[in-house]
Amino acid sequence: MSAITAAARDSSVIARRNLLNVLRTPGALVTGIVQPVMFVLLLGFVFGGTLGGDQYRSFLIGGILAQTLTFNASFTAVYLAKDLQLGLIDRFRSLPMSRVAVILGRTSSDLFTSVLSVLVTLICGLAIGWRITTGPAPALAALALLLLFAFAVSWIGAVIALTARSVEVAQSLGLVWLFPVTFVSGAFVSVNSLPGPLRTIAEWNPVTAVAAAARELFGNPAPAGFGVPSGWPAENAVLYSVLCSFGIIAVFAPLAIAQYRRISKR
């Protein structure tokens, strides 16, 4: 059996184990499900009135999706850090299994959490007036793009877990970067409204691109007062989102695997 099929099979075995764990841990999914609902309602109705009413609430969904999926990287960070502390990890390391399976299995099974987060956000969106105005094909493309991005940021979470080496550190490290990354973006506001350098950062922030790409594919235009964002990332939001996702995977996946090999070969 080739190394790649072995890696895929072992990873799926680990992913299955992770899913059973998640499903049997009451409360494990609460954050992934409650948080998007909370943000939709908070931002949609607290800020929504001044920012554009119904149209803002439709616009908001793409941003909430990008934010929620980025936040799901912290699940990967915490659960992988937990796995690394278990006696079970020594068993895994002593088995003739693929050396990438523990991590690839984790990032794959966390995709399940992301699927749930997306579904909950969209249902919540439907309830407050969000609609798909394009068609099934672009909508499916939007879902694929969102999950690709979720899978990519999950690898950032894996690197955090492997760097932190303890659940507590992974928990705090896994959260701190999320607020600036998701808020200095066009997820909730127009990047045009941000001052100087923050605006440039936001324009190139993958979270902005993913939010914009989702809106484009679902057909949710910005409220009238938001202005038209300019620049290459804004004009090529779908392409730039996909490039960013692959870029993140290309950097963080080898890093995570190298770190895992190193800690198991001290």
Next chain:
Amino acid sequence: MIRVENVTKSFGSFKALDGLSLHAREGTVLGLLGPNGSGKTTTVKVLTTLLSPDGGDARVAGHSVLADPDLVRRNLGLSGQYAAVDEKLTAFENLHMVGRLYGMNRRNASARANELLENFRLTEVSGKRSGTFSGGMRRRLDLAGAIVARPKVVVLDEPTTGLDPRGRLDTWDVVSRLVADGTTVLLTTQYLEEADRLADHIAVINHGRVIAEGTSMELKQNAGSERIDVVMRNSADLTAAAAVLEQAAGPDCRPELDPQNLRVSVAASGGHHLLVRILSELDARALPVEEASLRRPTLDDVFLQLTGHAAAENEAATEKEGVPA
């Protein structure tokens, strides 16, 4: 089947293994006996490819841990100090997962899991989550996990640490059955009784080196043919009593003091005559005796004699120095 040659491993300035060599023939149990911090767990980690040795090499079923770690893993099952079971998975799911990770297809993994559950008396709880199991059951499940792929070599790191007496007997029973099937077992333990009971061959290690080896019988013979224990009534009399024992037993036999239990013991030959002589001498000096006995040496005595400490004392000292186990 297991061959460790001159392995060294340091963590910073601490030498965990200092030229350790071991050898176990096929179908035998090698007991690795030593206090905490003596290098037992490091040895296990080197053998199971969890750690690379700094120097030397170790071979499992003929494969080098350095050159062919994957072949070593295929021929080896590990049961570590902490039961490596997933608490959220059922007993069956745990074994099935391990089987799949050894490369079995679904059907074979299921069949093997059921077979092991039966052998380890876990069939009734097969569908229950292992988190609800007692320590002994969890350990049985963990041991079953170590032999899913019928490995030639099984490494058990302190398999009974933290178990109640019932769980310990269960585990011993499992190990005996493994050997009956022809599996080679390396077993680490701090319990002399356990090594005595299970191991064909015992290596006593301390500070990362083998300080004595042989069968339990051979090791005991080296500790003298018999031992005399005297428990004093007053702790103040301990030194005086030790002097009496030393004088009676001869110049080569230094008595060992156990102040906690007010015990003085000495390796000696001379049988009950010597015991009577010691007792009358103590009586003549008005040193009151609580208890006195003449007995065959135990592995405890061997250990005491080799290291100058009781295993428990050594353990406490190691913890104070903060040396990793």
